[in-house]
Amino acid sequence: MTATNISRVALVVFAGLLLAVPVVMPMFVSPFWIDIIAEILIWSLLAASVNLLLGYVGLLSFGQALFFGVGMYGAALSVIHWGADFWGGLAVGIVAAMLMAAIAGSVAVRLTWHYFAIITVVFSLILYFAAMSAKPITGGDDGISFSTPKVFSFGDLELSLADQSVQYYTILLVVAACYGLFGLIVRSPLGVRFMAVRENDRRAALVGINVYLTRYLAFVLAGGLAGASGALFAFFGRYASASYMFYHVSGEAVVWAIVGGAGSLLGPLFGTGLLIIFRELISTVWEHYLFVVGAITVLVVMFAPRGLAGAWSDFMKVIGRNKPAETPTSNPGLSKPAADTKLGG
Amino acid sequence: MRSGGEDIVALSVAGLTRRFGGLVAVDNVSFELPAGRLNAIIGPNGAGKTTLFNLITGEIRPDAGRVRVHGREITGLKPHQIVRRGVSRTLQIKSVFSGLTVAENIRTAVMVHEGLASPFRPASSYVAVNRRVEELAAQVGLSAHLQTCASTLSYGDIALLEIALALANEPRLLLLDEPVCGMGPRETEETVATIRNIARTVDIVLIEHDMEVVFAIADEIIVMAQGGLLARGTPDEICNSPDVQEAYLGAPEEEDL
Numbered sequence: 001m002t003a004t005n006i007s008r009v010a011l012v013v014f015a016g017l018l019l020a021v022p023v024v025m026p027m028f029v030s031p032f033w034i035d036i037i038a039e040i041l042i043w044s045l046l047a048a049s050v051n052l053l054l055g056y057v058g059l060l061s062f063g064q065a066l067f068f069g070v071g072m073y074g075a076a077l078s079v080i081h082w083g084a085d086f087w088g089g090l091a092v093g094i095v096a097a098m099l100m101a102a103i104a105g106s107v108a109v110r111l112t113w114h115y116f117a118i119i120t121v122v123f124s125l126i127l128y129f130a131a132m133s134a135k136p137i138t139g140g141d142d143g144i145s146f147s148t149p150k151v152f153s154f155g156d157l158e159l160s161l162a163d164q165s166v167q168y169y170t171i172l173l174v175v176a177a178c179y180g181l182f183g184l185i186v187r188s189p190l191g192v193r194f195m196a197v198r199e200n201d202r203r204a205a206l207v208g209i210n211v212y213l214t215r216y217l218a219f220v221l222a223g224g225l226a227g228a229s230g231a232l233f234a235f236f237g238r239y240a241s242a243s244y245m246f247y248h249v250s251g252e253a254v255v256w257a258i259v260g261g262a263g264s265l266l267g268p269l270f271g272t273g274l275l276i277i278f279r280e281l282i283s284t285v286w287e288h289y290l291f292v293v294g295a296i297t298v299l300v301v302m303f304a305p306r307g308l309a310g311a312w313s314d315f316m317k318v319i320g321r322n323k324p325a326e327t328p329t330s331n332p333g334l335s336k337p338a339a340d341t342k343l344g345g
Numbered sequence: 346m347r348s349g350g351e352d353i354v355a356l357s358v359a360g361l362t363r364r365f366g367g368l369v370a371v372d373n374v375s376f377e378l379p380a381g382r383l384n385a386i387i388g389p390n391g392a393g394k395t396t397l398f399n400l401i402t403g404e405i406r407p408d409a410g411r412v413r414v415h416g417r418e419i420t421g422l423k424p425h426q427i428v429r430r431g432v433s434r435t436l437q438i439k440s441v442f443s444g445l446t447v448a449e450n451i452r453t454a455v456m457v458h459e460g461l462a463s464p465f466r467p468a469s470s471y472v473a474v475n476r477r478v479e480e481l482a483a484q485v486g487l488s489a490h491l492q493t494c495a496s497t498l499s500y501g502d503i504a505l506l507e508i509a510l511a512l513a514n515e516p517r518l519l520l521l522d523e524p525v526c527g528m529g530p531r532e533t534e535e536t537v538a539t540i541r542n543i544a545r546t547v548d549i550v551l552i553e554h555d556m557e558v559v560f561a562i563a564d565e566i567i568v569m570a571q572g573g574l575l576a577r578g579t580p581d582e583i584c585n586s587p588d589v590q591e592a593y594l595g596a597p598e599e600e601d602l
Binding site for chain 2: 185206
């Protein structure tokens with residue numbers, strides 16, 4: 001079996017496992033873990049948002065929580081004030097986050113490296129404090145809660161997020177669609193431009209790429225991913241809170257993306273999964289579990305600088321080498337390393 | 346001459362000036378380069394040659410002056426807009442997409458001219474682009490290295506890859522900044538042959554310190570010193586110019602003339 005095939009089979013098995021979660025998981029562990037997996041899927045989109053910027057265009061953002069928060073409030077407020085259903089709320093959340101990114105990005109992507117990182121923090125802090133003080137609208141720190149809208153109704157059949165399995169599959173569907181779109185875009189001519197800008201922005205301009213516009217499009221798309229993440233999390237928790245716009249949340253997403261492997265499509269999903277499962281297991285017995293998260297991050301950066309996905313693709317290359325007749329190109333999504341992930345901050 | 350009436354002047358620079366603080370890097374430079382010839386710009390270090398290129402390609406804005414390419418004004422345009430008008434360049438310090446393979450490098454440059462019409466179509470499925478990638482690789486002699494990562498190429502091959510990237514927009518004017526700098530004798534020979542080949546269809550302006558190369562391939566030479574034009578002529582005229590000899594003797598690090 002070639003490395004490509006192993007990667008493909010692994011992907012299919014992984015997708016199968018995700019589909020089986022609500023059926024199989026309660027046989028072994030508490031149904032509470034279904035919600036943990038759902039939460040991992042949701043948060044992984046925020047890590048994917050960091051990854052799109054860091055791994056594909058080489059911009060390190062510490063402000064993606066801003067768009068997460070906007071997506072959250074977009075969903076919550078449209079349900080509360082307009083009686084939107086799940087899909088309407090999701091759409092409003094994503095569009096609102098992309099609009100926010102379109103505004104913030106027009107300034108932010110003029111900068112790179114630390115300056116970009118700093119301005120993303122500044123933007124998210126400004127909006128964080130604004131949301132905290134606009135208590136009548138946002139509920140501030142306490143947030144606002146709403147009751148779950150229906151997902152789907154056809155005649156007598158009505159599906160609601162109140163059902164744990166329906167909620168899980170709805171989240172899985174949206175998250176899978178987001179990764180699908182992400183994958184299509186990074187393989188498209190636009191994705192080629194992204195990687196050119198990441199690798200060498202001066203040369204990118206000299207082959208005719210509008211570097212500013214390319215970074216701007218990536219920033220808006222990344223805002224959309226973070227917005228989808230936030231909107232899903234609002235439906236998952238049935239509430240929205242300004243506290244999720246704090247840059248601490250952005251920082252966590254950066255750690256998930258780096259541990260998982262910036263520059264690979266699914267790496268950050270595994271990074272998010274590993275660290276959230278870790279948090280759930282350790283935080284109940286030891287409140288200072290963040291020490292361990294810090295240690296894991298340092299170890300990954302030292303010994304697997306391209307994250308879990310990079311380690312996987314190196315492993316696949318070793319397997320490929322044992323079969324010299326085959327070309328050792330593994331799944332492009334898992335093997336495209338960010339050779340130059342600018343961790344300037 | 347392969348070019349038609351309006352193409353008689355490949356590059357026209359008028360009153361081009363750029364100051365950096367108190368230093369006038371390019372000082373009121375004016376010249377016209379005829380199409381269909383291989384032009385070289387030489388001069389001691391700090392003469393303003395690379396700054397002149399940066400001004401032409403829009404990476405630096407001029408304080409004064411105009412640039413026209415094949416009769417079209419390009420002053421004040423952004424670098425990517427100038428590339429799309431058929432002006433390409435290579436850099437003194439070779440600059441490619443080092444994390445990508447040779448094929449991906451060239452595809453990136455070719456792809457730019459495809460537009461973003463179908464954002465969901467995989468970049469690798471554009472048949473015409475793939476064919477063009479192979480053509481360009483063949484043109485610079487990198488066909489055997491298409492799947493090699495650019496970061497593992499030899500220095501000479503990186504320079505050739507950079508030329509392939511510069512050719513992807515089918516330029517009508519190609520600016521080469523020290524194309525054989527840092528190459529061994531064999532690589533130099535191959536690169537010179539490639540440049541000669543390209544010069545049959547593209548107007549080339551070359552900055553070069555290797556005088557053997559310059560005198561071998563240039564039809565006309567412009568000499569710059571201290572931001573201004575010092576002399577201009579055929580290789581023989583330049584070789585015998587007392588002004589040029591003085592300028593080079595005044596710069597002891599340039600003793601190869």
